[in-house]
Amino acid sequence: MERVIFHIDVNSAFLSWTAVKMLGEGHPDIRLVPSVVSGDPNDRRSIITAASIPAKKLGIKTAQPLSMAMRVCPTLVVVGGDWEWYKRCSEGFIEICRSYSPVLQQFSIDECFIDMTFRLYGKDPVEEATRLKDEIKGRLGFTVNVGIGSNKLLAKMASDFEKPDKVHTLLESEVQEKMWPLGVRDLLWVGKKTEEKLLSYGIRTIGDLANLGIESLSRLVGKKFAFQLHENANGRDNSPVETESAEAKSYSAERTFSKDLSELKDIDRALFNVACVVAHRIRRDSFRASTVSMFIKYKDFTVAQKQCQVPQPTDITAVILNEARRMLSEVWDGVTPIRQVGLGVSKLTHESYIQMSLFEDPKLEYYREWDRQYDERKAKAEDARMLTYERKKRPSGDSE
DNA sequence: TCTGGGGTCCTAGGACCC
DNA sequence: TCTGGGGTCCTAGGACCC
Numbered sequence: 001m002e003r004v005i006f007h008i009d010v011n012s013a014f015l016s017w018t019a020v021k022m023l024g025e026g027h028p029d030i031r032l033v034p035s036v037v038s039g040d041p042n043d044r045r046s047i048i049t050a051a052s053i054p055a056k057k058l059g060i061k062t063a064q065p066l067s068m069a070m071r072v073c074p075t076l077v078v079v080g081g082d083w084e085w086y087k088r089c090s091e092g093f094i095e096i097c098r099s100y101s102p103v104l105q106q107f108s109i110d111e112c113f114i115d116m117t118f119r120l121y122g123k124d125p126v127e128e129a130t131r132l133k134d135e136i137k138g139r140l141g142f143t144v145n146v147g148i149g150s151n152k153l154l155a156k157m158a159s160d161f162e163k164p165d166k167v168h169t170l171l172e173s174e175v176q177e178k179m180w181p182l183g184v185r186d187l188l189w190v191g192k193k194t195e196e197k198l199l200s201y202g203i204r205t206i207g208d209l210a211n212l213g214i215e216s217l218s219r220l221v222g223k224k225f226a227f228q229l230h231e232n233a234n235g236r237d238n239s240p241v242e243t244e245s246a247e248a249k250s251y252s253a254e255r256t257f258s259k260d261l262s263e264l265k266d267i268d269r270a271l272f273n274v275a276c277v278v279a280h281r282i283r284r285d286s287f288r289a290s291t292v293s294m295f296i297k298y299k300d301f302t303v304a305q306k307q308c309q310v311p312q313p314t315d316i317t318a319v320i321l322n323e324a325r326r327m328l329s330e331v332w333d334g335v336t337p338i339r340q341v342g343l344g345v346s347k348l349t350h351e352s353y354i355q356m357s358l359f360e361d362p363k364l365e366y367y368r369e370w371d372r373q374y375d376e377r378k379a380k381a382e383d384a385r386m387l388t389y390e391r392k393k394r395p396s397g398d399s400e
Numbered sequence: 401t402c403t404g405g406g407g408t409c410c411t412a413g414g415a416c417c418c
Numbered sequence: 419t420c421t422g423g424g425g426t427c428c429t430a431g432g433a434c435c436c
Contacts, residue, residue, distance in 0.1 A: 249409095256404060
């Protein structure tokens with residue numbers, strides 16, 4: 001039987017959510033003017049996190065440098081992000097979606113899939129999707145697009161059609177008419193590099209891709225990816241709506257300096273900061289990591305990276321930091337200016353048993369105590385922040 | 401114009417084992 | 419001296435997503 005999947009996508013999520021918050025504080029609606037969510041306008045490295053539709057009409061795009069957008073539109077309204085608020089908006093919207101179908105997969109903070117196959121009871125999918133979209137708008141004050149498809153891929157492609165506040169369908173029977181004329185770049189998983197490759201072989205549209213032999217495609221992009229692209233271009237995707245959110249496989253943090261740095265003490269301070277952040281997060285989620293990795297990015301954006309295995313899975317900041325420091329000295333010449341530094345951990349386990357080696361470094365106990373105090377300070381700061389938030393107005397849907 | 405931050409998955413080559 | 423094939427783990431690098 002044919003499945004019915006909805007993909008719900010918040011329109012310009014961070015911008016819409018900021019607009020709702022500002023409206024509540026008596027400000028005008030920034031969705032109606034060229035506006036963006038971004039970092040400090042005085043930092044030349046700030047990039048755009050979200051843009052309003054009037055801003056997009058001027059050619060301003062997500063991930064573009066803010067300085068560039070300001071040149072295009074000097075009157076651009078720039079607002080900062082508010083993660084706590086975004087999380088609340090996200091929770092509100094997911095909750096409403098879940099009330100339409102419990103078979104829900106959250107795909108990101110502002111997107112989810114719901115499987116409506118056994119939920120329509122003969123009702124028209126478009127009417128049901130419209131009811132969902134209008135309920136979100138009415139209760140939470142922001143708009144979404146709903147894509148209706150025979151599978152997740154088609155639903156997601158459909159929600160990307162005309163925006164905002166729209167419902168679109170992309171059923172298997174509509175693939176040739178609605179999807180094949182689109183450029184290859186519009187297909188999920190076709191990014192800049194793959195598009196370039198395909199264009200150089202004259203493959204311009206999703207239809208071209210769909211009708212290309214799998215052997216030729218394999219030579220271009222590798223066997224596995226070729227198979228997936230071929231299936232997707234033909235509108236096929238049998239992946240289920242996953243209701244269980246998968247556990248994290250890695251954690252990482254990175255810092256970009258406001259100007260490139262070449263002093264070891266500066267790089268090291270950043271490394272220390274990201275090590276604290278990453279180690280804190282794995283402790284919070286009761287993980288230990290066996291692999292530590294670090295990277296540096298130079299001004300031309302080339303990356304040098306190193307990874308290593310630690311003898312015992314660890315969640316100790318100092319252990320992680322020391323590995324990262326050692327790898328930094330191996331990967332960096334100590335002279336070339338560095339734009340960004342990052343640190344990550346992977347190969348995670350929930351192993352709580354710590355094998356006590358006779359030769360265990362006696363400093364480890366001291367390190368653990370340091371971490372415990374760090375976590376405590378973090379928890380206190382977090383409580384204080386949540387408290388100030390409780391006093392603020394929640395998205396209107398939550399306040400009943 | 402000059403590019404953030406946080407993830408997932410894949411590939412290819414080398415080491416090492418049987 | 420030169421010769422298999424298969425499997426697993428590790429590392430570096432690259433592509434994509436939001």
